[in-house]
Amino acid sequence: MRVLILGATGFIGLPVAQAFVRAGHIVYGQTRSAAKAKQLAAEEIIPVVADTQDTASYLPPLIPKLDAIIDAVGGTDIRTLSETLLSATADAVKTYRSPTASKLVYIYTSGTWVHGENRDEAVSDGSALGAMAELISWRPALEQRVISNPNLNGIVIRPSLLYGRSGSILSLFFRKAHTEGKVEWPGTPGGRLALIHCDDLAELYVLAAEKAAIARGQIFDGTNDINESTDAFLQRLVEISGAKGPYQYTTPTNLFEKALSTTSILRPYLGRALLGWRPRKAGLLDHLDIYYKAWQASEGLL
Numbered sequence: 523m524r525v526l527i528l529g530a531t532g533f534i535g536l537p538v539a540q541a542f543v544r545a546g547h548i549v550y551g552q553t554r555s556a557a558k559a560k561q562l563a564a565e566e567i568i569p570v571v572a573d574t575q576d577t578a579s580y581l582p583p584l585i586p587k588l589d590a591i592i593d594a595v596g597g598t599d600i601r602t603l604s605e606t607l608l609s610a611t612a613d614a615v616k617t618y619r620s621p622t623a624s625k626l627v628y629i630y631t632s633g634t635w636v637h638g639e640n641r642d643e644a645v646s647d648g649s650a651l652g653a654m655a656e657l658i659s660w661r662p663a664l665e666q667r668v669i670s671n672p673n674l675n676g677i678v679i680r681p682s683l684l685y686g687r688s689g690s691i692l693s694l695f696f697r698k699a700h701t702e703g704k705v706e707w708p709g710t711p712g713g714r715l716a717l718i719h720c721d722d723l724a725e726l727y728v729l730a731a732e733k734a735a736i737a738r739g740q741i742f743d744g745t746n747d748i749n750e751s752t753d754a755f756l757q758r759l760v761e762i763s764g765a766k767g768p769y770q771y772t773t774p775t776n777l778f779e780k781a782l783s784t785t786s787i788l789r790p791y792l793g794r795a796l797l798g799w800r801p802r803k804a805g806l807l808d809h810l811d812i813y814y815k816a817w818q819a820s821e822g823l824l
Contacts, residue, residue: 524588525731526550528574528607529595530567531558533690533720534631534681538594539567541724545732550584574603577610585611585618590627590731601660604630608664612673627734628674629727632661634682634716634743637786641712647680647743647792655781665741675738677730681723682716682745682788685806685813688820690720691782692806696817699763705756708774709783713752716745716788719803729797736796743790746801752785754807762811 525542529535530551542549543566551567552574553559559569572580574595593607608630615626637645638652651662668676684690699705723744730737756769774780793799806813818824 523547523590523731524550525590525592526552526570526584526588527567527592527594528552529593530562531555532594532596533684533688534596534723535592535594536565537687537720537724538592538727540565541721541728542731543567545728547728550588552580575606577607577614581610581614582618585614585626586620586623588626589624590629590734592629592631592727592731594631601664604664608668608671612671615673625673625675625738627677627731627738628668628671629677629679629730630665630668632665632678632680632741633658634680634745634786634788635781635784636661636665636680637788639784640787641714641785642787644787644789646789647741655777655784657777657781669739669741675734677734677737677739678741679723679726679730680741680743680745682718682743684720684723685717686719686721686803687816689813689817692813693817695759696763696814697821699759699765700818700823703764703766705760705763705765705767705769706772707752707756707769707783708772708779709752709785710771711753713783713785714749714787715752715755715806716749716786717806718745718801722746722801722803726793726797726799729793729799733797740792740796742793742797743788744793745788745790746805747789748805749787750805750807755810758807758810759814762814 527539549567551562552570562569638654665678760767
């Protein structure tokens with residue numbers, strides 16, 4: 523397969539690109555930075571240096587020969603960008619792709635926060651969505667646009683809270699513990715964390731693309747089998763970071779913190795049943811000392 527990763531140097535995009543390379547595929551990685559292009563080339567990823575929004579500069583020459591596009595972009599204006607990328611890709615397929623080619627696979631990265639707040643009942647990939655945080659309330663409509671687009675084999679993957687390597691969102695809390703000696707979390711006690719290691723998540727993208735004939739039109743929750751206690755995570759972070767306890771909960775002060783405070787009890791099945799996906803990395807609590815040191819190393823603190 524020939525695969526284009528949009529946002530290929532990001533916390534999701536880079537492990538996904540590396541996983542496709544390991545699986546033997548030809549991988550193009552979009553980045554805005556010439557310096558990061560060298561990093562991609564060193565990983566056997568073909569750099570595509572372009573602003574993500576400037577689709578006219580990179581989609582026309584690639585669309586005729588690609589088998590899949592992975593939208594793994596991030597940023598503060600992600601709603602507009604995600605909508606633009608989907609529309610631009612569908613239009614480029616109609617204009618530049620041969621009718622004899624197979625449908626282009628398009629994998630959109632959403633998130634499990636769309637399941638909303640529910641501390642009582644387990645939900646899975648196909649569960650109806652409840653009231654969700656304002657920050658991501660636009661995502662379900664875009665998910666449906668992806669999987670129903672007639673010009674694409676659309677697939678949605680919803681990662682849960684990521685861990686491993688440089689830490690993703692958890693790095694915010696690692697840094698505060700390290701620099702200020704404080705462990706805090708927005709929300710209230712008793713919550714649960716739906717989690718996935720970035721490398722396990724990357725394998726889900728590869729399987730979904732490779733098995734697009736059966737994965738198309740589906741929405742997959744990318745999360746571990748077990749949700750972990752937020753209280754236990756915070757206590758363990760106090761212990762391994764040397765922060766001053768006890769840990770504390772804070773009142774969410776912005777849309778991001780309100781979304782982060784969401785608790786959903788997730789029991790995904792579709793990726794396991796349909797694609798044979800099995801997360802293999804140790805959970806966050808079991809190896810938090812290793813994951814904390816990995817973050818320290820990524821920050822040059824070791």
